[in-house]
Amino acid sequence: MVTVTGKAVIGGTTYTKTADVTVTTPAGYPDATTTGTLVGTARTAYTGPTNITAANTTILNKNITSALTFGAAAHNGIIQNCLIKASAFYLILNDAGATNLQIINCELDGLNNGSGDCAVGGSNFTLSKVNIHGTVDGVKAGWDVIIKDSYIHDLTVTGTSHNDAIQSLGTNNLQILRNNLVVNAGANSSITLSTGSATDGMKNVLIDGNLVGGGGYSVYAGYQAGADILSRVSNIKVTNNKWSTSIYPNGGNYGPMTSADPPVILSNNTWYNGPKAGQPIW
Amino acid sequence: MAVALTFTVTPTTVASGGIVTGTYAVSGNTGTPAVPDSTLTGTASGDVGAEHFTANFAITKSGVPAVAPLTEVFSAPTSTGITWVSTADPKVWKGTVA
Numbered sequence: 001m002v003t004v005t006g007k008a009v010i011g012g013t014t015y016t017k018t019a020d021v022t023v024t025t026p027a028g029y030p031d032a033t034t035t036g037t038l039v040g041t042a043r044t045a046y047t048g049p050t051n052i053t054a055a056n057t058t059i060l061n062k063n064i065t066s067a068l069t070f071g072a073a074a075h076n077g078i079i080q081n082c083l084i085k086a087s088a089f090y091l092i093l094n095d096a097g098a099t100n101l102q103i104i105n106c107e108l109d110g111l112n113n114g115s116g117d118c119a120v121g122g123s124n125f126t127l128s129k130v131n132i133h134g135t136v137d138g139v140k141a142g143w144d145v146i147i148k149d150s151y152i153h154d155l156t157v158t159g160t161s162h163n164d165a166i167q168s169l170g171t172n173n174l175q176i177l178r179n180n181l182v183v184n185a186g187a188n189s190s191i192t193l194s195t196g197s198a199t200d201g202m203k204n205v206l207i208d209g210n211l212v213g214g215g216g217y218s219v220y221a222g223y224q225a226g227a228d229i230l231s232r233v234s235n236i237k238v239t240n241n242k243w244s245t246s247i248y249p250n251g252g253n254y255g256p257m258t259s260a261d262p263p264v265i266l267s268n269n270t271w272y273n274g275p276k277a278g279q280p281i282w
Numbered sequence: 283m284a285v286a287l288t289f290t291v292t293p294t295t296v297a298s299g300g301i302v303t304g305t306y307a308v309s310g311n312t313g314t315p316a317v318p319d320s321t322l323t324g325t326a327s328g329d330v331g332a333e334h335f336t337a338n339f340a341i342t343k344s345g346v347p348a349v350a351p352l353t354e355v356f357s358a359p360t361s362t363g364i365t366w367v368s369t370a371d372p373k374v375w376k377g378t379v380a
Contacts, residue, residue, distance in 0.1 A: 004361040006289035011352025017289035
């Protein structure tokens, strides 16, 4: 339940009222039918700027053929019901400081550009019901990132790629919720928290309710005792996720998850299918 | 009449990624209409020839001036997980559910 507060000033007197909205989430794991652009809602060619500098920019119902970058002042951007098909290093980049970018019901197709980097990179953004494919990595998540109800798949694997559906090289506040992140053979992981690269820390991470699979290990959970710096890590939770055996019998090629030593908190992580369906992965 | 504000959001159930509409409505902000002021009443009488007449009168003074409706300013709704943008109607806002 989300409570919405409305406020009006009438003749110098302030009136405040509230209304409640119930936000539902789709049943099952996301796929191409529950993510991406909206069936039946027409889109037109995007003719606006590719370097977004204005705050409160809304890009709605568009077909976009180039990458979009958001400048420092481009707060509160919205990209909704858009198809971005582009061969670029990033398809959407928000790393200059703009806050509260929302990417909703979009399909991001990197056109199998093996020299690109990822579909979405930077900080301060939310992905909801996004279908990502054809890029090397799916999302490179910095600070204040939410990725939910999305489908990241069919990454572009090359001889030198190191594909992750979601990768973080350091964060404070990352939520990965209810996504389908099963990556194709040859990819590195569904989720990698690379604390070794996280000089600013790997903190306040919640990985909950996802379907993962594939990779060397499907999940690199952020802390390996004896290898990672303990002070960089706090409040990492991996909970209620399921591992698919559709790519490898053990989830990943070497196993379901690694770098998950305490203080990483693990709870209710189980097999999605295979002979151990429903049982804990460890 | 007292001024009152209502605020509604529709639909009340929405899927993640959907759009909702927030609408303000104001009642009672009609301004003050012109109303009659005091009324003078009296009786006049007189004789016309052999006839005596009595007449009652009522004179209403001019009304007080009307007061315009109060100025209304509507703010963007606030909520967690919904981003609101204005529309051409200041009472109507569109919200995108993350």
